[in-house]
Every structure is written in C-alpha cells, then in structure tokens.
Amino acid sequence: MKILRNTPRIALIGECMIELQQRADGSLQQSFGGDTLNTAVYLSRALDDKAQVDYVTALGDDSFSDAMCHIWRSEGIGLDLVQRLPGRLPGLYCIQTDANGERRFLYWRNEAAVRDCFTTPAAEPILAALPDYDVLYFSGITLAVLGMQGRARLIKTLSEARQRDARIVFDNNYRPRLWASVDEARAAYRSVLPYVDLALLTVDDEQALFGFGDCAEVFATYAQIGTPEVVLKRGAEACLIRCDGEAFEVPAQKVDKVVDTTAAGDSFSAAYLARRLLGGTPAEAAQAGHELASRVIQVPGALISR
Template identity: 45%
Template sequence: MKRIAIIGECMIELNGAPFGTMQQAYGGDSLNTAVYMARTAGQSVEIDYISALGTDTISNGMISRWQQEGINTDYVLRDKTRQPGLYLIQLDDQGERTFLYWRNQSAARYLVRHPNFAQVELHLQTVDMVYVSGISLAVLPAEDRQQLVTLLGQLSSNGVEIAFDSNYRPALWESADEARKCYKQILSFTNLALVTDDDEETLWGDTSSQATLGRLQSTGVKKAVLKMGPKGCLYTDFTTDKPELIGTTPVETVIDTTSAGDSFNAGFLSGYLTDKTPREAALQGHQLAGTVIQHKGAIIPCYATEAMDFNIHSTASTTTTKL
C-alpha cells in the first residue's frame, strides 16, 4: 500500500450571498484533494494531511470530520495562539466563483515554524509521495516557504516522489516574479506536475499546450498532466515523445466549479498510486471532477460520490498528439 502526505491549509468556508443565506463548511485545495482521494482510493492508499489548526471548537470539529473521511490527522499540528483561516465563495449564474479570504494569521500559515514541525519532517521521509500546491507554498512567509521547498528537494533526493499542482493565485504572492522563482525551484525535482492551462498562461504567458509542456520539460519535470477543462487533459512522460490527449465527457449543468481541479487531482493520484495506467487515472479524475462540479461547495456530500464506480479500465483506443 502506498502512502501520500498532502501539505496545505484548510479554512472555514462560507458559501452564499453576503448578508443573505450562508452555508458553513470547510475547504482548501490540498484538503479537498485529500478528501476526494480518501473517497476514491478507499483502503488502497494511506493519506496523511499535513497542516496546522488551532485548539478551538471549530478546529476540533474539522479534524473529527477529516478522520471520518479516512484521512490520517496525526500530523495536523495544533497551535494554541491561532485559528483556521476563513473564506467566502460567491457564485455567478454560470457557476463560476469569486473568493474573499481572511487567512493572514491562520495557524497553517505558520506550520513550518511550529515547534513540532521536526516530527513532520521525520515522517515525510517514510512516505512514497508528497503532494503540495502553489497555494500551499504561497500562504507561507517567504523564509518558511524556502525552508519547505528545500525540505522537498531533500526528500526527492532520497527517493520520495514529489507531486506539484501549480494552482497559481496572484493575490497570494508578493509578485509574479517571486512565484516563478519558487516554481522553477520546485519543478526542478518534481516527479509529477499537475497544472492547468489558464494558470500557466497567466503566470508564464504560455500560448499553447506545446509551450507549457516544453517549458515543464526544460525545468526537469519527469511527468506532467496539463488540465484543459472541458477539453480534457494531456498526459506526458518526458522519457517519451508522444503526449496523450485524454478527453472528458461534457457536463451539461455546471453548478459550482469550486474544487474541479482538486478533485481531478484526487482521482488521478488515486489511480497513479494504485498502478492504473495514466489514461485510466485521468479518466478517473475526469469522472470525479464531473460529479463534483454538479454540486455546491468545495466538498460535496458523501452520498454523491458513494455511487460512483471507480473501477475504470480503458478498452477504448487512445488519442495521442505528437507535439
């Protein structure tokens, strides 16, 4: 059984109209992926969530719910002086979302300087894969961010696979140059990059999938998934020269695109870590994301995923595009 450690921040989620009806939940890109991985992989993959929370009632409730999902929370550090961050989701008529955040003093922002972070460092040496996103890095103070990237590089040198979702959010970074500098460093030892075409265009100015994949290869990335929304994704192992286009089934009614990429990552990684083919893993990611965007909120009710069949084995012909 493979073990993955997912590093990041989970916040309290408010979903609804300001000064109107609000639903309270929780979410965060890395935690969303952890939850959907637990639902997809079941007992086939061990999932550790690495973060920091307060000792307040809401923090206790969040941890309890993560445990109910099957996530190991032994390395969620507790901070008596801070609480979880908060965010508000507002949706337009097409299901697209905008966010407001209150996270500058969240416990997760100070994860790396927590007195018990050394225990996390030791544990990370024992896992098969560490997953981190651009948001996981962006929320940290610059010095802490560099410390974490250095740690990830050391883990990679020792044989731990690094999976990285660029998930670029300009408002979280000091500047685009700072984000590019950080990304270049982590991509140099990334085994599996999970990136989105819109984000790559925004940060790097990429004008095509060829440009994105070429740049990722030049940084040292070994394998990459380029997510392209309703067009599907491109999977590339850079030891070969034929990226594989893996299409998805269009969703007629999109309710909320929150967590679309996070859930795709969960489906793909669950397949990747249980030895499914890249095509099977991507189809699993597409299936999960297609279900998630038909519900409101970052983490949809369990019943909506319980009925899904994740035993995907592809017999269809594979579409390949030589770039």
C-alpha cells in the first residue's frame, strides 16, 4: 500500500458508543467502543508518531461525549473532525458474553448524534477536508448509521479522495438489524466497493449479506470489482489474502481461553493496516493482525490497556 507522504494522515469515519459490559453477577462495567473507533485506537497505538490518526464522527454536548473526547485525545487521536451537536447524545450498547466468550449485543442508537454526521452545516468543512487525507477508513456500520443522505455524501468524498491519490480501506462489518432490508444494505455496499483499495472482510458477514457459497466466490467477486487487496478474516482459522494477483494464507494464533471476542476483527484490521503502511508485506501484516487480536480476545471489552 504505497503512500506518498512519510507521515500519512488517516481519517476513520464512524460511530463510538457508550459501552456497557454485563458481568456474570449482573453488574455493568461502563466504557466506550465502536468498530471504527476501536480500530482508530489500536491504529494510533501501533503507528504512534509515524502517522496522524483522526476520527470523524458526531457526538452530543453531554458528559459522556466529553469523556469520549478526553480518552481519544489521550490515545493520540485527532479531534478536529469531531462534531459536537447541542442537545444530542451518543448511542449506547450492552455486551453480553457466554461461557465461550461469544458476544450478544443490545443497542440503543436510533437517535444518536452520528446519524447527522454528514448532514449538518458544520459537516461542510469536514467533508471538504477529507479528500486531502492519505487514507480514509470506514465500515459497513458506518454506511448504516450515516443514512441515505450521509452515504451519498460519503460516496462523493470517496470519489474525490481517490482522484487525489488517497487509499480507501473498508471493513465490511454487516449488522442486519441496522438496515431496513438486506436489499438496502447490498445496494449501499455495492455503491462504495468500486472505490475500495483494501477490503477487510469477515467471511460470515459476506455470506450473510451476499450469499456467497465459499471464499473462492468472494475473491472472484472482488476481483471483478477491481479491489486490489482483499483480506478474509475467519476468526480462529487462518485468514486468506489476495493482493495484486498473489494468494496468501496466514494461520491465526491460538489462545488457551477466549474471554471476549469484542473488537477481535477491529484490532486485526488496525494491526494489518499499520503494518502495511509501515512497508510490511500482506503476510507480515496478517501475522501482526492475528497477534494483536489474540491478545484482545483474552480481555473483557473492546479496548485493552496499553
């Protein structure tokens, strides 16, 4: 993944929510999380001063939003592209995990401020600035929460960014409950995929959304779209990679006990992208992704301590 500047500027677009982790005794531990935000934190840690990592979202003017911004700043994440909307609140979700560490999510996010992220007057300078970044990163959840109008503005931004040699990174993260129908979701995904340079895909999500029969069908479809680098994440199994016509298979790292799989894919994506931006090969990047994800799933919650 060739970047023109020595210190790339990376903007991740999406939603951070109030996170509640339900413990075995029924008590709740409060923190913050969201797929692209999780990736932003791990990416900022991995790249440190070798890149500028900014987050693009909309929050409220409440104390939870204040706390989010404080944490992001402490992680080295830039806040210049974060809107604060008066009277609004961030979304909220609760993580429930079973004995095997598998997750179940409960969401309260219909009125979250991020739904107006690209529709406010304050969004205009942000949208104008994004095409000048070296890397734009977003997910399927980003597509869902932005809504139809926000997605249209995102697509315009992606087109302009590609014309200025930016690299577009997409994590599929398909969540059916965020969409009115599977047809709406498919149309939204297909509208952005032609702009994507690096697709970080979860096999289960691709099968649920597009009905692919196997990994070969996934790769064949993305080859037709023209995506130069595709990574298929398969949980505890080896990930599969196709990059510029070459194929790689990189085994996952085994752990003795899985505590919580929250942010496993997000952390993998962060470490993979970081290693690629630092000049690593796809195979080296996947090894870094597996290593970080193996540590994340042994700790409750989305973000492990430094």
